[in-house]
Amino acid sequence: MSLLNVGARALLANQVALQTTGHNIANVATAGYSRQSVVMETVPGQFTGAGYIGKGVQVTTILRNHNELLTRQAAAAQAAQAGDATRAERVSQMQDVFGGGKSGLGAAITDMLNSLGDVIAAPTDITARTVTLTRMDEMAARMRSSAEQLQQIEYSVAEQLKTDVVRINQLAVSIADVNEQIARVKGNGQTPNDLLDQRDQLIRELNQHVQTTQIAADDGSVGVFVGGSQALVLGANAAQLAVGESKLFPGSQRQTLYFQPSGAGGASVSVELNEDMLGGGQTAGLLRFANQDLTEGRNLLGRMALSIGATLNYQQKMGVTLDGKAGGALFSTPADIPGMTGGNAQGKISFADSSKFTPTQFAASDYEVRFGDPAGSGVVTRLSDGKTATFADLDALREQQIDGLTFDFTNAGSNGERVLFKPFAGAATNMHMLVTSPRDLAAANPVNAAMGTANGGTLQLAGLRATGLSWDPALSQVEMSGSVTPPPSPAPPATSAGVVLTFADDGTFTLAGNTNPPLDMNATPPVEMSGPTYAYTPGQAIHIDGWSLTLQGTPKDGDTVTVGNALDPQYGDLYTRNAGNAGALQALRDVKMFDDATLSDGYASLMAQVGTRTQSALYAANLSGSIANNLEASRTAVSGVNLDEEAARLIQFQQAYQASAKMLQVAQTIFDNLLQTVGR
Structure with a gap:
């Protein structure tokens, strides 16, 4: 009987091994399947006077080949x-x-x-x-x-x-x-x-x-x-x-x-x-x-749309239409951008007035204002790169221009409250042409320049354009005029002798009829030129009262240049044949506007x-x-099924199963012979 038991256990153990191997082969393409192996152990032997007699094998467990790490x-x-x-x-x-x-x-x-x-x-x-x-x-x-x-x-x-x-x-x-x-x-x-x-x-x-x-x-x-x-x-x-x-x-x-x-x-x-x-x-x-x-892609596109629209709008408003009227905005631009918050703060970024923002300083980013303690103080964070600017109160925030933007809050947030601003998110989506009539394109300058009839030098007009740049004594800085009605304030009145530049032999000039002193735009930051006798440099623009004049050549003592209002009746319809502002619009392509890149680039x-x-x-x-x-290759090397290995094991366990069956057959023959012998 012991031989029969050994054979039966071996048969069952090898049957489990065959079944497990077949299970592995069947799941070779199953995602996530881990190869399984049969773990066998020897059945404890039976003690006799001749020693321990083995009792065969048994299956301990089915091992999952798996590495947790x-x-x-x-x-x-x-x-x-x-x-x-x-x-x-x-x-x-x-x-x-x-x-x-x-x-x-x-x-x-x-x-x-x-x-x-x-x-x-x-x-x-x-x-x-x-x-x-x-x-x-x-x-x-x-x-x-x-x-x-x-x-x-x-x-x-x-x-x-x-x-x-x-x-x-x-x-x-x-x-x-x-x-x-x-x-x-x-x-x-x-x-x-x-x-x-x-x-x-x-x-x-x-x-x-x-x-x-x-x-x-x-x-x-x-x-x-x-x-x-x-x-x-x-x-x-x-x-x-x-x-x-x-x-x-x-x-x-x-x-x-x-x-x-x-x-x-x-x-x-x-x-x-x-x-x-x-x-x-x-x-x-x-x-x-x-x-x-x-968000960055939308901000880059929106910044481009808003910068181009605002810059062209500003220059268009500096010009005169074919009908002698002030130029109107070419493109639609947002009036203001409200802040987004789940708290009590109320604020906005305003684009209604061109003097409130500087397109060339725009950064393609969203902004977060976080209020702190004391009340009304906080930090403005440019989210694209994490750059911050602090403010002590709302008045300081209104006066502090950040990346060409001015934040205006009517109600401060509580300590820790955050307000999100997306100034450029919808600028491109809402960009539309506002001028439909070709006559309304403000191609002409609002000012007209004429050389003195008695000039003896070689002075020549190289450029004349409205800029809107003026000096604000209260702020001690150069600003863009917010005026949208030409001529740019404070340009020469509609009927007058205009602004007269009178030159001397020593390369200087004096002014008459101007409202403010000329500006030195080559200084950083720009300042008023020292005068009233001013230095003349050929090819260098002279900025006076919201317009710029560029001259070439060498003047003689007493030579004059007169700049007057282009709509002055004494000039008739000369402004209709003037394209100074169109030239200024085209010249904007060389203005650095986007991260030190020009408009055209x-x-x-x-x-x-x-x-x-x-x-x-x-x-x-x-x-x-x-x-x-x-x-994944390392994990599969441990847990994956290798068909060559499984085929070899299949043969191995098949032969072991057949040998176990043979053992049972031998045991049965011996048992039958024993019964026949005893029966006699």
């Missing part, structure tokens, strides 16, 4: 890779919005500025004026089109976030269910290998959406945490995540994740998760893109910044992908 490292690396890959894909889509070529926004800006050349050559040509207005309208339309494409990307990201959150919640419930099953069977003393594989695979899939940390419990369940410390799964209970607009800044469209604890009323006590604590995963990648990359700078961000995202995706692949 590698599994967790691989899951974390895959989460980082998923987040980086998702962000890189979206940033590449954003880069496509800012393409170059003839259909790009840069070409539209260049065409608009170049079209002014025909107006300069023929100021009264209605066709040339119409072409310029058409080019301006096309530029505004492409600004809006680019903004709409960014809005479409934003919408698709928001929809993908909703889909991802639904999947996260489904996975959390599934993990909780598997936790419950594992805890129930844990008491039998054996490891439920397939359930553990199922849970690990669910956790890996969850990490594709949001990075998690896991902590094992004594009952065999695993707690799954997100955002650093929020328990998404705890035992058999699953919490929920939701996506929505940040409650900290209502109306900002800033996307964020909310944690809703399990149980009744969980949604009412939702916790806004810190984006920086989310780690990897598609959801984290989408949030970073929406709140950082897309500003779009190239924008493309470079977006391209740099795209390359950085792609590099991060490639790097994290390589790390994830290496860690």
Whole structure:
């Protein structure tokens, strides 16, 4: 009987080994499956006078080939890779919005500025004026089109976030269910290998959406945490995540994740998760893109639209139309930008008055104002790079110009309250042409210059344009005039002798008829020129009363230049053949406006910044992908199924099974012979 028992145990043990090997082969393509191995041990022998006689073999357990450290490292690396890959894909889509070529926004800006050349050559040509207005309208339309494409990307990201959150919640419930099953069977003393594989695979899939940390419990369940410390799964209970607009800044469209604890009323006590604590995963990648990359792209586009619109509007208002009227705004610009907060603070950035902002200083960024103690004090933070500026009270904040912007608060926030400003977010979306008639293009200067008829020198007029620059004695600084009615205040009156410059042999000149002294714009900061006898430098602009005059040549003693109001009746309709302001509009293309880049090169700078961000995202995706692949290969080397190995084991256990069966056959023959012998 002992031989029969040994054979039976061997047969059963090898049958289990064959079944386990077949199970491995069957699951070779199953995601998350860990190779299983049969662990056998010798059955304790039976003591006899001749020693211990062996009683065969038995199966101790089915071992799951699994490395906990590698599994967790691989899951974390895959989460980082998923987040980086998702962000890189979206940033590449954003880069496509800012393409170059003839259909790009840069070409539209260049065409608009170049079209002014025909107006300069023929100021009264209605066709040339119409072409310029058409080019301006096309530029505004492409600004809006680019903004709409960014809005479409934003919408698709928001929809993908909703889909991802639904999947996260489904996975959390599934993990909780598997936790419950594992805890129930844990008491039998054996490891439920397939359930553990199922849970690990669910956790890996969850990490594709949001990075998690896991902590094992004594009952065999695993707690799954997100955002650093929020328990998404705890035992058999699953919490929920939701996506929505940040409650900290209502109306900002800033996307964020909310944690809703399990149980009744969980949604009412939702916790806004810190984006920086989310780690990897598609959801984290989408949030970073929406709140950082897309925000920068929108701000770069909006800053360009607002700067171009405001700068051209200002110069247009300095000119005179074909009907002798003040130039009106070419493009629509926002009147003011309100601050966003969930508290009591009330503030805005105003764009209603051109003297309140400086487009050449604009930074493509959102701004956060955080109030502190004492009341009314605080810090303004430029969110693009974290640069800060402090203020002691609201009056100090109003007087402190930050990046060309002036913040105006009517009500301070409480200690710790934060206010978000997005000055450029909607500028491109709302950019429209306001001038439709070609006669309303203010191509003419509001001032007219004439050389003295008795001049004996070689003075020649090289340039004349309205600037609106004037000296404010109260502030002791140069300001842009807020006047929108030509001539720029305080230019020569409509009927007078005008402003007369009289030159001397020593290279100086005196002024008569001016309101303020001339300005030295070469000084840093600009100052009033010392006089009343002023130095003359050929080719250097002379800034007086809101206009600039550039002369070439050498004057003789007594030579004069008279600058008068272009609408003075003594000049008749001479202003209609003047294109000085059109030239000033075209000259704006060489003004440094966007991060030390000129208006004509500003779009190239924008493309470079977006391209740099795209390359950085792609590099991060490639790097994290390589790390994830290496860690997954290491995990698979331990847990994966090798068909060659399993085929060899299949033959091995098949032969052992057949030998065990032969042992039973021998035992049966011996037993039958014994019965026959005893029966006789």
